[in-house]
Amino acid sequence: TQLLEQSPQFLSIQEGENLTVYCNSSSVFSSLQWYRQEPGEGPVLLVTVVTGGEVKKLKRLTFQFGDARKDSSLHITAAQPGDTGLYLCAGESWQGRNAGNNRKLIWGLGTSLAVNP
Amino acid sequence: KAGVTQTPRYLIKTRGQQVTLSCSPISGHRSVSWYQQTPGQGLQFLFEYFSETQRNKGNFPGRFSGRQFSNSRSEMNVSTLELGDSALYLCASSSRGTGEQYFGPGTRLTVT
Numbered sequence: 001t002q003l004l005e006q007s008p009q010f011l012s013i014q015e016g017e018n019l020t021v022y023c024n025s026s027s028v029f030s031s032l033q034w035y036r037q038e039p040g041e042g043p044v045l046l047v048t049v050v051t052g053g054e055v056k057k058l059k060r061l062t063f064q065f066g067d068a069r070k071d072s073s074l075h076i077t078a079a080q081p082g083d084t085g086l087y088l089c090a091g092e093s094w095q096g097r098n099a100g101n102n103r104k105l106i107w108g109l110g111t112s113l114a115v116n117p
Numbered sequence: 118k119a120g121v122t123q124t125p126r127y128l129i130k131t132r133g134q135q136v137t138l139s140c141s142p143i144s145g146h147r148s149v150s151w152y153q154q155t156p157g158q159g160l161q162f163l164f165e166y167f168s169e170t171q172r173n174k175g176n177f178p179g180r181f182s183g184r185q186f187s188n189s190r191s192e193m194n195v196s197t198l199e200l201g202d203s204a205l206y207l208c209a210s211s212s213r214g215t216g217e218q219y220f221g222p223g224t225r226l227t228v229t
Contacts, residue, residue: 033217033218035218035220040222040223040225041222041223042121042207042209042220042221042222042223043160043207043218043220044220045217045218045219048217088159088160090218092216103173104173105150105162105218107159107160107162108159109159110159110160
């Protein structure tokens with residue numbers, strides 16, 4: 001069974017602090033996506049990483065895909081209350097040679113982040 | 118482009134009833150996936166439809182079913198509702214299935 005483990009599960013910090021959340025698996029993924037979900041809403045795609053070792057930046061958010069494409073991290077610099085939400089990672093996995101039915105998206109349980117003013 | 122829309126946003130049903138939820142994907146997206154989200158289980162994949170065909174299915178009982186129409190709009194049906202079916206049901210559209218998912222706001226289903 002493929003699993004994506006996210007840590008920490010919960011995080012409560014003060015505005016201005018830095019933080020890193022992790023997404024780990026024993027499986028290799030062809031790509032990995034990060035989403036943020038606010039209460040009462042659906043997840044919103046933040047970024048997709050595809051290449052091992054890839055680093056992408058989105059303002060104060062830095063995303064890294066592990067060299068072996070099994071893990072990823074999200075680093076937030078100088079967190080703000082607007083960063084509060086549930087951060088989800090999802091890995092795309094191909095099983096077998098053919099596309100379509102053999103592609104799966106594996107989801108982590110998420111990291112719930114609260115940034116206090 | 119308009120985003121993914123889901124109706125209704127909130128629903129209260131009693132045990133034993135059935136419910137139908139609706140999802141309109143982003144224009145041009147042919148793939149629609151459905152998820153159940155609960156605090157304890159996270160995001161659980163229900164099924165994916167692509168061009169009116171079910172392409173992938175999660176580990177849910179047969180009470181959960183879906184379909185997709187020629188305009189890519191999709192419906193999800195749950196029959197014989199149980200208390201444990203209370204959850205946020207999310208629909209996501211994508212241009213190619215397991216690629217980047219664009220979610221709707223969800224339907225909050227409460228079963229009493």
